Amino acid sequence: MNLTDFSSPVFAQWRENATSDWSAYTHHAFVRGLADDSLPQKAFLHYLVQDYIFLFHFSRAWGMAVLKAESHEELELASATVNALVNHEMPLHVEICAQAGISRQALLDTEEEPENLSYTRYVIDAGLSGDFLDLLAALTPCVLGYGEIGTRLAAVATKNNRYQPWIDTYAGKDYQDTCHAVGRLIESSTRARLGSSPQASARWKTLNRHFRVATRLEVGFWSMGMRGGN
């Protein structure tokens, strides 16, 4: 299994079934701009403040995973993820923004962009209309996509890159461990509901749709970031 399969053959299949969208997401101009340091800082900061709002609602979506957990494993991992997002990643964001001269109050006053709003609300609704696994399929592109991008950029990014701290966060051991934990959760949650041949399940198509739509919404999110740089 490939390193960036994150211990999950199911994820590897979802990704393969969404190849062109996945590529548009993980090789977006924004990502290339992070890799070669060409991304205008204004675009990066626009992305960053929107991402803070994103994290608020994405944490809410993981709170929904706690609510919809049907096993102890699902409950435990979802709870740990919520706590990591809210009480570690979000404060880190506030700190990075502060270093860039953006106050916490400025963060709180930022208006949510449509591409931001549509993404998190879609994920939450995927969970509301479906079960834990539907929610997980919609949560996956963000979590594991950032893990894949981080790993790749760590290998290819230019030296003295302004965006090295961002890259290090997602290429780092903590984040990569989270990716593998989520990968294992995908496997167990899929097995618990679809058995050992998930591709043969009547629900396979729906799960792939949630994954693909969320992947497209990631593309929109990067594009929204770029727009802020003009």
Added chain:
Amino acid sequence: MNLTDFSSPVFAQWRENATSDWSAYTHHAFVRGLADDSLPQKAFLHYLVQDYIFLFHFSRAWGMAVLKAESHEELELASATVNALVNHEMPLHVEICAQAGISRQALLDTEEEPENLSYTRYVIDAGLSGDFLDLLAALTPCVLGYGEIGTRLAAVATKNNRYQPWIDTYAGKDYQDTCHAVGRLIESSTRARLGSSPQASARWKTLNRHFRVATRLEVGFWSMGMRGGN
């Protein structure tokens, strides 16, 4: 297929897997008392006012089915059921209660009994934690059980029975048509998620649990009714 399979082999299997609970529900002392006219009217009225509160929350649960619908068929049938419950069955209840000297205000002032509360909230949570089919499995014992009881009592009830109007309601064509519509919905919703061999699905056990727990909560509801007769 048996008439009271209501066009649904899946329902027939759920029922068979919950045999002793299903029997405790459909042949409860309360039901036998309706059949032979021996049920104290006080018990019946206690049941009736609680059932009005039940219908409020059971309608909310069908509203949740609308919210969780993933196909046009699911959306349409859930919507029609919500409307039938709220704008037809509930007013009928108010009328029957009025004839028994219970005012609409008395209905609204009634405190919800624990056995009543636990039933509807369990059904709603089955839908919240799972998907449309989990919700449907928890909704089924009430809808189809009443259809089965109505049909049987229509055949065996004593003459000049005080409870004939109740029996006629659930044995009547309108209600039986609803039962068959719900039976067909169980089939299509199951097929859409579990394929053509649902018993082989990893989720089969969970669905049977929702069905069985809801059946037991029906037993508790009848017992709560009986208690009101003392």
Added chain:
Amino acid sequence: MNLTDFSSPVFAQWRENATSDWSAYTHHAFVRGLADDSLPQKAFLHYLVQDYIFLFHFSRAWGMAVLKAESHEELELASATVNALVNHEMPLHVEICAQAGISRQALLDTEEEPENLSYTRYVIDAGLSGDFLDLLAALTPCVLGYGEIGTRLAAVATKNNRYQPWIDTYAGKDYQDTCHAVGRLIESSTRARLGSSPQASARWKTLNRHFRVATRLEVGFWSMGMRGGN
């Protein structure tokens, strides 16, 4: 009170607090194109097929209103609205599309546009994170805005307008009656939660935000329609 206040002073205030967005919505180029018959049919049809998908999820949102109802009035009106949307308005849509040469299958195969997705999911999440009234504030711009647009266009539209049937639907008595029923619901639901001085309530700001965001998403929806005409 103005006719297009639809019996609701609370609505009139929400609208006033969102004046520029409301104007952008109700006087959008798409709407002006309906009024003077200049809207390209391709744009109209693009709007129409997206609107069918919109109605699916908007009906789900009204199903959520049934689920979140806290009074009999709220339950009854939400149920009637769900049923009207699903079992009357949606079939009408299928019919209109068929007349324009768009088959039901083509409708079902249509991919949901981002502006469409973001709108309904936002409304549903407003209900999920808040209570019945938060949901209602997010549902209102669509329901009452179309009522206002219909009334105005009925008065000003050019003769022999291709879009007369659309205008007639929303200017017609049935739809206008629905608007007044929803207007009264806004009043009673607001009073039940915020008392008689809702503007003084701590929640007033949040309700106005839901109304304004949903209004902006309406603007995006029209723009999405226009885009289909190119």
Added chain:
Amino acid sequence: MNLTDFSSPVFAQWRENATSDWSAYTHHAFVRGLADDSLPQKAFLHYLVQDYIFLFHFSRAWGMAVLKAESHEELELASATVNALVNHEMPLHVEICAQAGISRQALLDTEEEPENLSYTRYVIDAGLSGDFLDLLAALTPCVLGYGEIGTRLAAVATKNNRYQPWIDTYAGKDYQDTCHAVGRLIESSTRARLGSSPQASARWKTLNRHFRVATRLEVGFWSMGMRGGN
């Protein structure tokens, strides 16, 4: 302010408005049996295994609080509570049960009692039908009631009490700190939605009802525990 007001005048009022139920809960025979060491161990263990199932669903309810959070403070405290419950309190339970000879598997195989089921599902539905504050009012009796009971029993319990570890847990600093954090959350969440005179709010009655019903369900939970001792 009284120590067991836990920094929350709003809680103190909810409690006062539910005096007789609160007293029935906090001075239940089960609690007296913990205090004077007279509670049969069989009753305690029955309570303990049921409480493990309770914690699963109560954690889900706090996950719902994360989902329904409308401010950073609400998000942060709900997330921390979820994590404390799931990744600290639940493992502690497994350990205590193991010491009493109850294996983790036995815990997982335990069937949920009706009094257990009704409680957590009611709390979850209070959150689903209402907003964050409705949910919080239904979560409060368990969290703060145990804090109050723990504090009192620590002062009055007999020496060499078998139940000292249980008492120490809830009288201990960690748990008492959680109680004060939840108390402050009640204050801020109430102020954010009902302003500075919450008792004057149209929603005050509903919040008191959620608090009172949850308190009564606590009484049922103790009684269920006692039953296991026969």
